[in-house]
Amino acid sequence: MTHTHTLAVRVYYEDTDFSGLVYHASYLRFMERARTELLRDLGLGQRELLEAQGGLFFVVRAMTIDFRKPAQMDDLLTVETIVREVSGASFDLDQRVTRGEEMLVSAQVRIAAVEGGRPRRLPTEVREKFAAVATPRGA
Amino acid sequence: MTHTHTLAVRVYYEDTDFSGLVYHASYLRFMERARTELLRDLGLGQRELLEAQGGLFFVVRAMTIDFRKPAQMDDLLTVETIVREVSGASFDLDQRVTRGEEMLVSAQVRIAAVEGGRPRRLPTEVREKFAAVATPRGA
Amino acid sequence: MTHTHTLAVRVYYEDTDFSGLVYHASYLRFMERARTELLRDLGLGQRELLEAQGGLFFVVRAMTIDFRKPAQMDDLLTVETIVREVSGASFDLDQRVTRGEEMLVSAQVRIAAVEGGRPRRLPTEVREKFAAVATPRGA
Amino acid sequence: MTHTHTLAVRVYYEDTDFSGLVYHASYLRFMERARTELLRDLGLGQRELLEAQGGLFFVVRAMTIDFRKPAQMDDLLTVETIVREVSGASFDLDQRVTRGEEMLVSAQVRIAAVEGGRPRRLPTEVREKFAAVATPRGA
Numbered sequence: 001m002t003h004t005h006t007l008a009v010r011v012y013y014e015d016t017d018f019s020g021l022v023y024h025a026s027y028l029r030f031m032e033r034a035r036t037e038l039l040r041d042l043g044l045g046q047r048e049l050l051e052a053q054g055g056l057f058f059v060v061r062a063m064t065i066d067f068r069k070p071a072q073m074d075d076l077l078t079v080e081t082i083v084r085e086v087s088g089a090s091f092d093l094d095q096r097v098t099r100g101e102e103m104l105v106s107a108q109v110r111i112a113a114v115e116g117g118r119p120r121r122l123p124t125e126v127r128e129k130f131a132a133v134a135t136p137r138g139a
Numbered sequence: 140m141t142h143t144h145t146l147a148v149r150v151y152y153e154d155t156d157f158s159g160l161v162y163h164a165s166y167l168r169f170m171e172r173a174r175t176e177l178l179r180d181l182g183l184g185q186r187e188l189l190e191a192q193g194g195l196f197f198v199v200r201a202m203t204i205d206f207r208k209p210a211q212m213d214d215l216l217t218v219e220t221i222v223r224e225v226s227g228a229s230f231d232l233d234q235r236v237t238r239g240e241e242m243l244v245s246a247q248v249r250i251a252a253v254e255g256g257r258p259r260r261l262p263t264e265v266r267e268k269f270a271a272v273a274t275p276r277g278a
Numbered sequence: 279m280t281h282t283h284t285l286a287v288r289v290y291y292e293d294t295d296f297s298g299l300v301y302h303a304s305y306l307r308f309m310e311r312a313r314t315e316l317l318r319d320l321g322l323g324q325r326e327l328l329e330a331q332g333g334l335f336f337v338v339r340a341m342t343i344d345f346r347k348p349a350q351m352d353d354l355l356t357v358e359t360i361v362r363e364v365s366g367a368s369f370d371l372d373q374r375v376t377r378g379e380e381m382l383v384s385a386q387v388r389i390a391a392v393e394g395g396r397p398r399r400l401p402t403e404v405r406e407k408f409a410a411v412a413t414p415r416g417a
Numbered sequence: 418m419t420h421t422h423t424l425a426v427r428v429y430y431e432d433t434d435f436s437g438l439v440y441h442a443s444y445l446r447f448m449e450r451a452r453t454e455l456l457r458d459l460g461l462g463q464r465e466l467l468e469a470q471g472g473l474f475f476v477v478r479a480m481t482i483d484f485r486k487p488a489q490m491d492d493l494l495t496v497e498t499i500v501r502e503v504s505g506a507s508f509d510l511d512q513r514v515t516r517g518e519e520m521l522v523s524a525q526v527r528i529a530a531v532e533g534g535r536p537r538r539l540p541t542e543v544r545e546k547f548a549a550v551a552t553p554r555g556a
Binding site: 291292294295296297298299301303350351 | 437438440
């Protein structure tokens with residue numbers, strides 16, 4: 001069974017550019033919103049983590065992104081997120097932005113934790129919560 | 140004599156929306172860049188202020204903005220900034236975005252200082268440096 | 279009776295800046311989302327308007343904004359919108375961003391219609407739908 | 418000989434988030450500015466292309482990005498762009514964001530042309546100008 005987290009995202013003026021389509025970096029904002037909601041659903045508020053852990057932030061370490069089809073103003077999109085791997089210092093996600101049955105954008109994302117600007121191990125609580133919903137890519 | 144600070148700003152994809160014109164909130168980003176450069180020209184780096192002053196940030200307290208004519212992709216704009224009034228806790232600026240001889244956007248802006256999320260008096264150094272370049276509105 | 283349109287907005291990483299608080303121009307994005315949803319609730323899709331009316335866009339003509347208290351990462355905000363006046367070429371709105379009982383940001387906004395970059399009269403359908411939900415400021 | 422296009426980019430409030438560092442999607446905006454300036458240096462204005470070619474836009478088709486080290490408020494960054502391959506329908510670029518000698522972000526980017534939302538071949542003029550400055554990856 002695959003745990004797929006979903007978030008609905010509406011496209012507004014701010015997300016588009018003069019081509020009439022959604023600006024490419026806007027999809028990264030949509031995917032970040034979905035990761036924040038996934039954390040929240042796991043009981044991990046980022047402001048609380050920041051305070052409790054003495055300055056913990058999550059950062060994107062690497063992304064591979066395919067922009068297949070464009071979204072437009074007023075579109076109602078879905079961001080799907082699947083946790084794939086959890087290691088001591090990072091976790092890997094697959095994310096997709098869809099519009100109904102159409103796949104628009106797909107990405108592989110590696111997230112790491114930093115503290116005071118430096119890499120640090122994931123807190124045990126975070127690692128365990130992610131591991132509990134992980135679906136390895138080959139599974 | 141009026142001290143007018145100027146900053147050149149190029150319009151990119153990110154600044155536009157699906158109307159084909161510059162998104163209205165982009166002008167606020169342009170005006171904030173100009174304020175940051177004005178501070179830098181006065182010898183006030185914001186990261187240094189933040190560290191030296193134990194957490195000082197500048198925040199926009201109020202704005203009145205006229206959006207007269209739209210800018211477009213590839214336009215080369217100028218942001219003009221004039222310091223108008225400096226008080227203990229805030230300073231007032233007039234800002235304009237122009238394209239050659241055309242006035243596109245004009246704004247009156249009130250900036251205040253906060254520390255730990257709460258209002259605080261402007262540091263003396265900041266107040267004096269702004270006062271030295273101020274041109275009162277009636278002058 | 280006052281028709282107040284409300285929209286819930288969550289604060290994400292993208293909305294904040296290095297001060298730890300919400301970036302001032304982000305509130306304009308939140309208020310624009312609320313205006314788009316108000317239009318949608320009135321049956322006015324902006325892509326449809328754009329096509330049906332031969333290139334109609336809404337633009338912000340003027341704003342007066344008070345930034346009273348800051349919002350932070352993870353906050354759940356509400357944007358309230360009240361239509362105040364509708365004339366041939368523009369309509370006036372009052373908008374507020376609140377967090378529970380706290381008023382964070384308030385704005386008066388004038389919206390106009392443009393076509394091919396030039397001002398045009400509001401389509402009758404638009405004017406009538408706005409007039410039906412308007413609450414004049416003195417009322 | 419490698420043709421490397423460079424663009425200086427200053428980090429402002431708008432580019433940062435509450436972690437105190439630059440928001441990850443901001444680097445994509447910086448890299449897009451560099452691509453636009455590269456086009457301009459090649460004599461290819463995007464508004465002109467849009468009009469002359471009956472609706473031509475460039476879109477990002479795919480990106481692979483490594484976020485190695487974070488930039489901060491007030492940093493002066495350089496975006497380096499190298500054209501790698503040019504085919505009938507797309508071109509490949511390597512882009513890097515550096516701060517002095519430090520490499521912060523590196524990316525491989527595939528750009529394609531669209532017209533009316535659909536893929537189209539690159540105009541001959543565009544293909545030739547890119548080919549003239551291309552440095553294949555293995556070279």
